[in-house]
Amino acid sequence: MVTIGIPRALLYYQYYPMWLTFFQELGAQVVVSPPTNRATLAEGVSRAVAETCLPVKVFCGHVVSLIGACDYVFVPAIRSMAYKVHNCSKFLGLPDLTRAVVPESPPILEVEIDVDQGKRALYQAIYSLGRRFSCNPLKVKRAAQSAWQAHQDYVARMRSQGLTPLQVLEGQSIRDETRGYHLSLAVIGHPYLVYDSFVNHRLLERLDRGGVKVYTPEMVPQAGLDEAMAQIVGQAYWTYEAEVVGAGGYYLENQVAGVIGVAAFGCGPDSLMFEMVERRAKKLRGCSFMSLMLDEHTAEAGLVTRLEAFLDMIQRRRQVTACG
Amino acid sequence: MRVTAPHLAHLWVGLKGTLEELGVESVPPPPTSRRTLSLGVKYSPEGLCLPFKLTLGNFIEALEAGADTLLMAAGTGTCRLGRYHLLQKQILQDLGYKFKMIPLGVSEKKFLGLLHIFKFITGGASWAKIIPAVLLGLKKYSVIDDIEREVNRVRAVEREKGAASRILRQAITAIAEAKRPHSLREIRKYYLEKLAQVPRNPNIQPLKVMVMGEFYVVLEPFSNLDVEIELGKLGCEVHRNLYLSDWTKFSFFLNPLGMNEKQRVHRAALPYLKRDVGGDGWESVGEKVLHAQDYDGLIHLAPFTCMPEIIAENIMPTTKEDVPVLTLICDEQMGKPGMLTRLEAFVDLIRRRRKAREKAAI
Numbered sequence: 001m002v003t004i005g006i007p008r009a010l011l012y013y014q015y016y017p018m019w020l021t022f023f024q025e026l027g028a029q030v031v032v033s034p035p036t037n038r039a040t041l042a043e044g045v046s047r048a049v050a051e052t053c054l055p056v057k058v059f060c061g062h063v064v065s066l067i068g069a070c071d072y073v074f075v076p077a078i079r080s081m082a083y084k085v086h087n088c089s090k091f092l093g094l095p096d097l098t099r100a101v102v103p104e105s106p107p108i109l110e111v112e113i114d115v116d117q118g119k120r121a122l123y124q125a126i127y128s129l130g131r132r133f134s135c136n137p138l139k140v141k142r143a144a145q146s147a148w149q150a151h152q153d154y155v156a157r158m159r160s161q162g163l164t165p166l167q168v169l170e171g172q173s174i175r176d177e178t179r180g181y182h183l184s185l186a187v188i189g190h191p192y193l194v195y196d197s198f199v200n201h202r203l204l205e206r207l208d209r210g211g212v213k214v215y216t217p218e219m220v221p222q223a224g225l226d227e228a229m230a231q232i233v234g235q236a237y238w239t240y241e242a243e244v245v246g247a248g249g250y251y252l253e254n255q256v257a258g259v260i261g262v263a264a265f266g267c268g269p270d271s272l273m274f275e276m277v278e279r280r281a282k283k284l285r286g287c288s289f290m291s292l293m294l295d296e297h298t299a300e301a302g303l304v305t306r307l308e309a310f311l312d313m314i315q316r317r318r319q320v321t322a323c324g
Numbered sequence: 325m326r327v328t329a330p331h332l333a334h335l336w337v338g339l340k341g342t343l344e345e346l347g348v349e350s351v352p353p354p355p356t357s358r359r360t361l362s363l364g365v366k367y368s369p370e371g372l373c374l375p376f377k378l379t380l381g382n383f384i385e386a387l388e389a390g391a392d393t394l395l396m397a398a399g400t401g402t403c404r405l406g407r408y409h410l411l412q413k414q415i416l417q418d419l420g421y422k423f424k425m426i427p428l429g430v431s432e433k434k435f436l437g438l439l440h441i442f443k444f445i446t447g448g449a450s451w452a453k454i455i456p457a458v459l460l461g462l463k464k465y466s467v468i469d470d471i472e473r474e475v476n477r478v479r480a481v482e483r484e485k486g487a488a489s490r491i492l493r494q495a496i497t498a499i500a501e502a503k504r505p506h507s508l509r510e511i512r513k514y515y516l517e518k519l520a521q522v523p524r525n526p527n528i529q530p531l532k533v534m535v536m537g538e539f540y541v542v543l544e545p546f547s548n549l550d551v552e553i554e555l556g557k558l559g560c561e562v563h564r565n566l567y568l569s570d571w572t573k574f575s576f577f578l579n580p581l582g583m584n585e586k587q588r589v590h591r592a593a594l595p596y597l598k599r600d601v602g603g604d605g606w607e608s609v610g611e612k613v614l615h616a617q618d619y620d621g622l623i624h625l626a627p628f629t630c631m632p633e634i635i636a637e638n639i640m641p642t643t644k645e646d647v648p649v650l651t652l653i654c655d656e657q658m659g660k661p662g663m664l665t666r667l668e669a670f671v672d673l674i675r676r677r678r679k680a681r682e683k684a685a686i
């Protein structure tokens with residue numbers, strides 16, 4: 001049986017159930033690289049050129065950790081996931097970048113997904129990927145359909161039950177609602193920063209333990225995303241604008257006392273989008289906003305200090321409003 | 325209406341003439357300077373690329389000088405650039421300026437789109453007025469570029485350093501003032517002859533160097549700290565893969581020649597990078613593969629945090645077509661002394677490499 005390796009990085013958090021279903025239906029076995037650790041990060045950092053953003057370095061580290069564990073590594077090149085909405089360059093160049101940075105990687109299984117090109121092209125791309133495992137077009141089609149269904153279920157489940165990808169994918173404990181939270185915050189940003197607890201120094205866990213109920217972009221209803229996007233940027237241009245600008249804009253006006261943006265240092269799109277959210281926060285005044293920049297040098301102590309200062313500020317703000 | 329646009333190489337030489345012809349008042353930003361840069365840096369988010377910061381600085385200085393209508397490149401498929409105008413507009417509004425921003429979707433509607441923009445800012449001038457005025461502006465770019473190409477060759481071998489640059493400056497002044505296509509032809513001839521007469525140092529064997537990379541930093545000398553002039557001083561004949569007129573031709577017309585050249589570059593990149601990654605990353609890889617044999621070295625210019633060029637930077641070292649590449653990251657931290665040290669070391673390296681090859685060939 002063919003084994004396909006999936007790096008636990010970048011788009012894994014958004015599309016893993018889809019990919020898993022697709023490959024399993026076609027009779028392949030899937031392995032996922034272990035969660036990011038010191039070695040993964042060190043590998044990635046030492047191989048990619050220094051200017052590369054942290055998440056891509058982490059991704060390369062994960063590919064290295066799959067060497068010897070699988071026959072192929074799956075690295076899609078995702079150009080667009082919606083009409084006229086573009087992805088960051090890094091996602092387009094990912095297969096070629098991986099080959100250059102990790103030359104000893106197992107053969108790379110790549111597919112170009114460009115929804116902008118229409119259904120036909122999309123189906124053709126999926127078919128040519130599936131054909132490597134089965135020459136029966138019907139079987140490929142069925143696999144693609146189940147994969148799409150699995151993705152829909154995944155998204156719906158997170159949205160309706162208020163779950164994060166980690167809770168669904170890795171069965172992390174469902175929150176104990178009875179424990180009582182004294183504060184609600186939203187954490188927004190790319191899933192590969194928000195959910196990689198090594199990279200963000202266990203941010204979500206830390207907040208949860210501190211009695212903060214955390215909301216994430218996946219929990220925002222579609223209508224809420226659309227409305228916030230229209231307010232702040234008009235039409236969507238970047239794929240992840242929804243998870244940053246849309247979710248950020250939504251939470252600034254709903255449910256929470258503060259929003260924490262998690263951004264990668266040196267990430268082009270992030271710097272543009274978080275600035276827009278921050279300006280919006282200043283205009284609205286009601287809700288506090290803080291952004292955390294992550295890179296390979298981010299120290300845990302520094303992050304904790306900033307987090308504490310932010311929480312303090314929110315508490316003080318609340319007291320002032322309560323007295324006034 | 326007092327129209328402005330950011331600086332980009334000699335953009336204003338053509339633009340000012342065109343706007344004047346059409347009777348539109350224009351306010352070119354003051355020449356890009358340290359002040360422009362520090363204004364741009366001050367009001368921009370930290371992680372944005374240099375083009376964003378410098379164009380924002382240009383806008384602030386133009387607004388101070390009384391501009392009220394800002395033209396800014398936009399459009400999809402052009403990397404972050406397509407999104408710049410949104411944030412710049414917000415930043416400038418938050419600073420308290422009153423203005424109107426017109427995003428130019430240059431790559432989508434081509435020449436027609438450009439004409440319509442002029443129709444709009446002239447408040448509906450006749451096509452018979454607009455078309456020749458725009459064509460004259462475009463013609464100016466191609467004359468400047470013809471002269472600049474030659475200047476980039478002469479700089480390497482001129483006996484008196486700075487002679488070619490001086491001629492270029494004179495030529496630009498003359499071109500800016502020209503009102504007719506035929507006077508442009510004369511200007512071109514006159515200055516090309518003048519360049520041919522510049523005394524040369526016969527002992528210098530110029531090295532051939534190509535400057536390539538991200539569009540803005542390749543074109544805008546302020547952002548690359550005049551890398552071409554510095555290379556010239558070090559005895560390098562500079563070729564650039566991109567001139568303003570190539571770009572205007574390519575973006576405003578469907579230029580079949582330009583298209584072919586682009587395709588050739590893309591095809592060369594294919595074994596290493598299979599698709600367009602936005603910006604100019606694909607081209608950077610392709611240029612290296614295609615021209616490895618033609619040059620002694622390549623200077624790769626990339627703005628800090630520029631995503632497409634970072635991909636290129638990761639991939640370029642792995643191509644089997646071998647030629648030394650020096651990547652210079654352009655940002656507000658880059659200082660002249662640091663850059664010169666790196667350039668000198670690089671030029672040394674490619675000179676030795678060339679000598680070794682010549683020996684091996686004998």
Ligand code: SF4
Nearest residue numbers: 053088090264267268
């Ligand atoms: S969006 Fe930002 S963090 Fe993600 S790959 Fe692109 S540059 Fe890196």
Ligand code: SF4
Nearest residue numbers: 373403405603630631
């Ligand atoms: S190509 Fe590079 S410099 Fe240009 S907008 Fe994109 S990231 Fe910025």
